[in-house]
Amino acid sequence: MIRDNSYSDLELITMLKRGDVTAFDLLYARHWSGMYQAAYYLLRDQGACMDIIQDIFAWLWEKREQLDIQAVPSYLRSAVRFKVANYIRSGKVREEFYTELAGLSLPETPGPQDFMELSDLKSIIGQVIHSLPEKCREIFLLSRDGQLTNQQIADLLNISIKTVEAQKTIALKRIRAAVDPHLLALLLLPVMTHYH
Amino acid sequence: MTREEAILLTEKVVSGTATDEELLQYNQLFNAFQQQEGWDEHLLGNKQLLEDAIRLRLQPVLDRKPKRKVVRWYRWAAAATVTLVLGTGYYFYQQQRQQPLAPQAVRFKNDIVAPAGNHAVLTLGNGQQILLDTAGNGTLAMQGQTSVSKNANGQIVYNSAGNDVSFNTIQVPNGSKALAIVLGDGTKVWIDAGSTLTYPAAFSGGKREVSATGQVYFEVAQNSHQPFIVKSTTNKTTIEVLGTAFNLRSFRDEEKMKVTLVSGTVKVNTAAASQLLHPGEQAATAGSAIQLLTNADLQQVTAWKEGLFVFNGADIATIMSELQRYYNVDVDFQTDVKDAFVARIPRDVPVSQLLNLLEMTDLVHFKIEGRKITVIK
Numbered sequence: 001m002i003r004d005n006s007y008s009d010l011e012l013i014t015m016l017k018r019g020d021v022t023a024f025d026l027l028y029a030r031h032w033s034g035m036y037q038a039a040y041y042l043l044r045d046q047g048a049c050m051d052i053i054q055d056i057f058a059w060l061w062e063k064r065e066q067l068d069i070q071a072v073p074s075y076l077r078s079a080v081r082f083k084v085a086n087y088i089r090s091g092k093v094r095e096e097f098y099t100e101l102a103g104l105s106l107p108e109t110p111g112p113q114d115f116m117e118l119s120d121l122k123s124i125i126g127q128v129i130h131s132l133p134e135k136c137r138e139i140f141l142l143s144r145d146g147q148l149t150n151q152q153i154a155d156l157l158n159i160s161i162k163t164v165e166a167q168k169t170i171a172l173k174r175i176r177a178a179v180d181p182h183l184l185a186l187l188l189l190p191v192m193t194h195y196h
Numbered sequence: 197m198t199r200e201e202a203i204l205l206t207e208k209v210v211s212g213t214a215t216d217e218e219l220l221q222y223n224q225l226f227n228a229f230q231q232q233e234g235w236d237e238h239l240l241g242n243k244q245l246l247e248d249a250i251r252l253r254l255q256p257v258l259d260r261k262p263k264r265k266v267v268r269w270y271r272w273a274a275a276a277t278v279t280l281v282l283g284t285g286y287y288f289y290q291q292q293r294q295q296p297l298a299p300q301a302v303r304f305k306n307d308i309v310a311p312a313g314n315h316a317v318l319t320l321g322n323g324q325q326i327l328l329d330t331a332g333n334g335t336l337a338m339q340g341q342t343s344v345s346k347n348a349n350g351q352i353v354y355n356s357a358g359n360d361v362s363f364n365t366i367q368v369p370n371g372s373k374a375l376a377i378v379l380g381d382g383t384k385v386w387i388d389a390g391s392t393l394t395y396p397a398a399f400s401g402g403k404r405e406v407s408a409t410g411q412v413y414f415e416v417a418q419n420s421h422q423p424f425i426v427k428s429t430t431n432k433t434t435i436e437v438l439g440t441a442f443n444l445r446s447f448r449d450e451e452k453m454k455v456t457l458v459s460g461t462v463k464v465n466t467a468a469a470s471q472l473l474h475p476g477e478q479a480a481t482a483g484s485a486i487q488l489l490t491n492a493d494l495q496q497v498t499a500w501k502e503g504l505f506v507f508n509g510a511d512i513a514t515i516m517s518e519l520q521r522y523y524n525v526d527v528d529f530q531t532d533v534k535d536a537f538v539a540r541i542p543r544d545v546p547v548s549q550l551l552n553l554l555e556m557t558d559l560v561h562f563k564i565e566g567r568k569i570t571v572i573k
Contacts, residue, residue: 006299014558015297021258022296028254032247033235040240041229053250058257081226085206098199106197106224117223118216121209129212144213172211 016064035080042084052083074120140171303563304548308523314372321362342397356380356398365394371524382417386501390521413501415441433481436463443497452480456497503543509536523547531573535559
C-alpha cells in the first residue's frame with residue numbers, strides 16, 4: 001500500500017468518487033486509528049469498536065459516488081459519535097462505563113469545541129429529519145420543537161390521535177434506521193420516498 | 197450521570213429528538229472520555245494488527261462491484277481493438293488513465309504567481325519607447341502641447357491642449373496586469389494582457405480614431421461632433437461610438453471578435469455587414485458575418501477590468517486561453533474536456549488556486565511544469 005501523505009483529504013475523496021481503491025486505502029490509513037481511539041475510550045470493547053470503524057468505511061465506499069466532498073471529514077467524526085451513542089442506547093455497554101460516568105464531572109459551561117461538534121451533529125440529524133415525508137416531518141417537529149402532546153397535535157392538524165402516534169413511530173423508526181447501520185447512507189439521499 | 201440518564205440521553209441523540217442542550221451534554225460526555233495521547237498499545241492492542249484486520253473485513257465491500265468489472269473488461273477489449281487500428285496512441289492514453297493522479301502538492305509544486313505589474317511599453321510618435329512599469333510617477337513626455345503622465349494609481353493620463361496627431365501605441369504583453377489610460381479627449385480605456393492600443397496623442401478633425409487588438413474596454417467621452425471609432429486591427433472591423441461603454445475582444449488566436457455593449461450605442465461594421473448594438477447585446481464577428489447575442493453576460497465579459505476571473509459556464513479552452521495570456525504560460529492539452537465550468541476568483545492569486553477550484557469538479561486536472569500548464573483527465 002502506498003503511504004503518501006501529500007494528498008489532501010479533499011483530493012482523496014475526489015479520487016474515491018472515481019472508485020480509486022488507493023485513495024480509499026489512504027483515507028482509511030489516515031483516519032481509522034483516530035476514530036477507533038475515540039470510540040474505544042468510551043466503549044473499551046475491541047469487537048464493538050472494530051464493527052463501528054468497519055461500518056463507517058464500508059458506507060464511505062458504497063456511497064462514494066454521492067459524497068459531498070466538503071462534508072466528509074465532519075461526517076467521519078460525527079459518525080463515530082452517533083455509532084457510540086447507538087451502542088450505549090442499546091444497553092450493551094460494559095458495566096464499568098456507568099461507574100466511570102458517575103465519577104465524571106462535566107464542565108458547567110461547554111467550550112468552543114463542544115459547540116463545533118454540536119453543529120456537525122445537528123446538521124446530520126437535520127438532514128435525516130428533512131428526508132422524512134412532509135406530514136410525518138410536520139408531526140415530528142410539532143412534538144419535538146412545539147412540545148405539543150399527541151392530542152394537541154391531533155386537534156391542531158384535525159387528524160386522529162392514532163395517526164399522530166403512527167406517524168411519530170414512523171419518524172423515530174426512520175431516524176433510528178438512519179443512524180444504524182446506514183446512518184450516513186440516508187443522509188446522502190435527500191429525497192426519500194418510502195412513505196407516501 | 198446515572199445509567200438511566202445516559203441511556204435516555206443517547207436514545208434522544210440517536211432518534212434526533214435531542215435538544216441543543218442535550219446534544220451539547222452528549223458531546224461533553226463523549227469528550228470527557230477522550231485522551232490526548234497517541235496510540236497506547238497496552239490499552240488499545242497492536243495497531244498494525246487491528247488496522248489490517250478491519251481492512252481485511254472491508255475487502256468484500258470493495259470487491260462488490262460486478263457491473264464495473266464487466267465494463268472494464270469491455271473497455272480493455274475496445275482498447276485492444278483500437279490499438280490494432282490506430283497503433284500505440286490509444287494504448288498510451290489508456291496507460292495514462294490507469295496511472296493514479298499525483299497529489300496537488302506535487303503537480304502544483306512550481307506554482308506561478310500573478311503578474312506583479314503591467315510590463316507595458318508606450319511608444320511615442322517620435323519612436324521613443326517608455327517602460328511604464330519602471331517609469332516614475334509624474335510627466336513621462338511632452339508631445340507638442342500634449343503631456344503624458346503617470347499618476348499614483350499607475351494610470352496613464354493624456355492632457356492635450358493642442359492638436360498633435362502623432363500616433364502613440366501602448367503594448368501590454370502577456371503576463372501583465374491590465375493597464376488603465378485616459379486619452380486626450382477624456383475617454384477611459386482599460387487594456388488587458390496580450391493587447392495593444394494605438395491612438396493619436398491628441399484628437400483633431402471630424403472623428404476620433406483608435407485601433408486595438410486583444411481585449412480592451414472603452415468608456416468613451418461623449419462628443420457628438422467627433423464620433424469615436426475603434427478599428428480592430430485583427431478583424432478588419434470598425435466600431436462607431438457615440439458616448440458609450442463597451443468591451444472589445446479581438447485576440448489573434450480567437451476565431452471570433454466580440455464587441456459587448458454595456459451602455460449607450462455602438463455600430464459594428466465589417467466589410468459586408470453592419471449591426472447596431474443596444475446595452476447588454478454582443479456582436480460576434482467571424483469573417484465579415486455578424487452574429488447578435490441579445491443577453492450577453494456583462495459580468496463575465498468585463499470581469500477582467502475589475503481584477504477578477506469570472507467564468508459562467510466557460511469551456512476549458514476559453515479558461516486556459518485567459519490563463520495563458522494573464523500568467524504568460526504555455527498550455528498543453530492532453531485530454532479533451534467538453535464540460536462547462538463556473539468559477540469566480542480574484543486575478544491576483546497564484547494560478548494553482550484557480551486550478552484547484554476547477555479540479556474540485558473532478559472533471560479536469562492539471563500539472564504545472566516550468567511555465568507550462570498541462571490539462572490532464
